[in-house]
Amino acid sequence: MGDSAQAAHATLALMKIETRAVHAGRHIDPATGAVTPPIHLSTTFERAPDGGYPTGFSYSRDGNPNRLMLEKCLADLEGGKEALVFSSGLAVATAIIQGLEPGDHIIAPDDVYWALRQVIHGIFGKWGLDTTFVDMTDAEPVRAALRPNTRLIWLETPSNPLMKITDLSAIAALARQTKAITVCDGTFATPILQRPLDHGIDMVTHSTTKYISGHSDVVGGVLVTRYDNYLFERCRRSQNFGGSVPSPFDCWLTLRGVETLPYRMRAHSENALRIARCLQEHPAVEAVYYPGLPGHGGHEIAALQMSGFSGMLSFQVRGGREAAMAAAARCRLFIRATSLGGPHSFIEHRASIEGPKTRTPQNLLRVSIGLEHPDDLMADLNQALG
Numbered sequence: 001m002g003d004s005a006q007a008a009h010a011t012l013a014l015m016k017i018e019t020r021a022v023h024a025g026r027h028i029d030p031a032t033g034a035v036t037p038p039i040h041l042s043t044t045f046e047r048a049p050d051g052g053y054p055t056g057f058s059y060s061r062d063g064n065p066n067r068l069m070l071e072k073c074l075a076d077l078e079g080g081k082e083a084l085v086f087s088s089g090l091a092v093a094t095a096i097i098q099g100l101e102p103g104d105h106i107i108a109p110d111d112v113y114w115a116l117r118q119v120i121h122g123i124f125g126k127w128g129l130d131t132t133f134v135d136m137t138d139a140e141p142v143r144a145a146l147r148p149n150t151r152l153i154w155l156e157t158p159s160n161p162l163m164k165i166t167d168l169s170a171i172a173a174l175a176r177q178t179k180a181i182t183v184c185d186g187t188f189a190t191p192i193l194q195r196p197l198d199h200g201i202d203m204v205t206h207s208t209t210k211y212i213s214g215h216s217d218v219v220g221g222v223l224v225t226r227y228d229n230y231l232f233e234r235c236r237r238s239q240n241f242g243g244s245v246p247s248p249f250d251c252w253l254t255l256r257g258v259e260t261l262p263y264r265m266r267a268h269s270e271n272a273l274r275i276a277r278c279l280q281e282h283p284a285v286e287a288v289y290y291p292g293l294p295g296h297g298g299h300e301i302a303a304l305q306m307s308g309f310s311g312m313l314s315f316q317v318r319g320g321r322e323a324a325m326a327a328a329a330r331c332r333l334f335i336r337a338t339s340l341g342g343p344h345s346f347i348e349h350r351a352s353i354e355g356p357k358t359r360t361p362q363n364l365l366r367v368s369i370g371l372e373h374p375d376d377l378m379a380d381l382n383q384a385l386g
């Protein structure tokens with residue numbers, strides 16, 4: 001890096017998030033002058049005469065230039081010390097749970113992302129972990145669930161699919177008096193709208209598959225830590241030796257997505273607020289769950305800890321499961337698919353995705369509001385709801 005590039009990086013830390021989303025972690029390629037980073041496919045890197053690795057890279061499972069750029073950028077956006085990017089959001093969750101000792105106790109939200117329950121019970125059931133699922137819209141049930149062996153408090157805010165809000169500072173304050181590490185799944189908010197580390201949370205994770213990559217074309221995950229801790233180190237080892245690494249191309253695609261993340265989140269949030277307001281007035285709609293609505297139970301806390309309310313909302317349709325399924329089937333612009341955070345709007349009957357044990361209401365539809373014009377989206381919902 002030249003002197004001028006170094007000076008630019010020194011001042012980057014003082015700049016706004018839109019600027020950091022474009023510049024953090026990147027540098028002009030010294031060999032070619034390329035502005036957009038090359039994709040480094042090489043699996044291995046040459047050693048120096050003294051046997052060392054002068055660039056810091058030795059083998060691509062341990063580290064790769066595209067991965068490092070993405071990690072530096074995401075750590076910067078979160079205000080964290082360091083980041084690890086993984087081959088999926090669930091690979092991060094798996095590495096975290098694997099970092100616990102048999103017999104450790106976990107506290108998680110009662111409406112935690114459904115597949116995390118599969119990781120805890122399905123994969124680690126034989127490890128004898130103890131898990132208490134509590135309502136995290138209030139700190140009191142979390143306090144009541146604490147045990148001397150609680151080592152992990154998992155948060156997810158806004159939550160999936162009811163968009164429940166957890167008070168980040170309140171849970172961080174509780175955890176500080178214990179040996180538990182707090183990890184927040186911030187997938188729905190992204191570091192653009194919410195920075196859990198600023199509220200004292202220890203680590204943040206995202207499925208970068210969603211808003212961060214932002215184009216429904218790459219699966220990935222990230223873990224960002226505020227400070228060095230044993231669980232983060234175990235995740236690093238689990239990745240290096242367990243092998244759940246993202247490909248250089250996946251990292252490159254994700255980093256490209258990050259460049260427009262601040263502007264996309266603004267548009268997703270604006271569109272979703274308009275649609276939430278319209279749905280609230282719709283006679284075929286029983287209830288709307290969107291933290292941007294003043295009537296939402298978590299609105300006040302969300303307004304304090306988020307700078308926008310994101311593009312995710314869900315609503316209950318009058319007439320039960322059949323009416324909800326029929327409305328989803330009548331959509332023409334909304335695509336009937338799972339996942340979220342891309343430019344296309346998606347609509348999904350959550351309960352049937354989550355299976356027979358789901359706690360999600362049967363007449364609930366979850367939508368990921370995309371980047372289409374909100375008038376066109378609302379016209380589609382109006383015709384689908386009849």
Ligand SMILES: *Cc1c(COP(=O)(O)O)cnc(C)c1O
Pocket residue numbers: 088089090091113156160185187188207208209210219220221
């Ligand atoms: C999608 C999702 C995950 C899992 O991420 P993958 O990239 O699909 O493995 C975890 N948490 C939330 C909130 C998600 O939406």
